[in-house]
Amino acid sequence: MQNARLTGPGAGAEKYDILTALAVKGLASSGTLQTSILRLVALVTARYNWISGEMAIGQREMAALWSVDERTAKRETRRLIDTGFLVLKYRGVKGRVAVYSLDISAIYSSTVDEWEKVGSDFAARMTGRYGLSGQAVATPAAATAHVVHVDFTSGTRAGAFSPWERMLRLLEDAHPAHFTSWYARLTLLRAEHGVVTLCAPSRFAAQYVDTHLRREIEHPLRVCFGPDARCEIVSAV
Template sequence: MVSIKPVGRSAAVRKYDVLTAMGVHALSQDKALQRRILRLMTLITARYNWQRDELAVGQREIARMWFVDERTVKREMAQLRAMGWLVVRRQGARGHVTEYRLDISQIEADTRPVWNEVGPDFAQRMAGTPEQDDRVIPLPLRGAEVPAPDMSPGTEWALAQGMLHRADAALYGSWLRALTRTGRAGGRLTLKAPSRFHAAYVQTHLTSRILAACRAVDPEVSDVVIDC
């Protein structure tokens, strides 16, 4: 999906609509997700640069704003990346914080079921955005039938599974859902496949995709090994 930046004449309304959709969606979820989305909304209203489509805030500042420690900030930001709501634009380095952007099209996709609860006018405005048109090709039914993974363990693999499922549910269901996390040594993550053939296929064809997803939620992952 392509993120649409709320800029131009209708920018103010657009920003409020996105925040409204996030808030109503949060209120329809469990308390843990409500709190996570509220934290993101606080970051957006306080520090998001809509003109540049950028969120650049250090973990220490976020921790003060959220009244939590930096470990919680790291975990929550990883969860938001796994949801697809935050995308890393530039990884932080010495002297520079990590820069993020909102994936508004993903936020819209996730919040769509509650739009009508706000009102038909709101739902009509939200549905009128450029990314919601006939060019969007839905996932095939076989992929749509694959349930989303449980990300509650919060490990790098649990969060990466959420991203992999969202990117290609059919592929995830066929090859990636059966992989289990068996260990982590430094930057090396070890996953176990149900058979030798399964492990060989994943190692040959899908390791780079798995590594990219794992690094998106935990940049310290440097290698993925598939065992059986």
């Protein structure tokens, strides 16, 4: 669903819903993430071509739009790409500016916790489009006995001194934006025979973590589970 083109009946409403979800996510965040999302909303509102599903814009134009220098604009663009909201389709070359697209699925997944703040009708509408939900996805019955449940809203977390808990804390410290959007949604199914199996709440989430975030996971995984440990990511549905 990356770089989805929003056309046809209902496309106009979905565009506004995506911007709403981003804005509410930004308001619920703080510091660097809040600023990044505000800049993304401004960029999309001003320059995004929803029909083609992309925008062509140079670093100088970004800097002007955001009221920053070009170095800051370059750093911010990289941060938005690393966070998963923005995708670089074509690099800028002589005489041509770079082309970017939105990762619509990543935006849906990253903002899901904020949908109810807009209203139950908004949450239902967003859920219906991509099959996502703000509620925890049930873990398959066959794996229930192996699941380590972690309460991220509590001051004292379950399994506070377990390898899994230490791994989570390393990820949270090193990658706070990715932790909130992705790592906090993972559960540990089992760790045996050198294989650590993690469960994501959806097939999309499992594929995204496996494709885009595996490098970030591997170091803390080996620190906490052993130098020869490897990771397997599965989905709950």
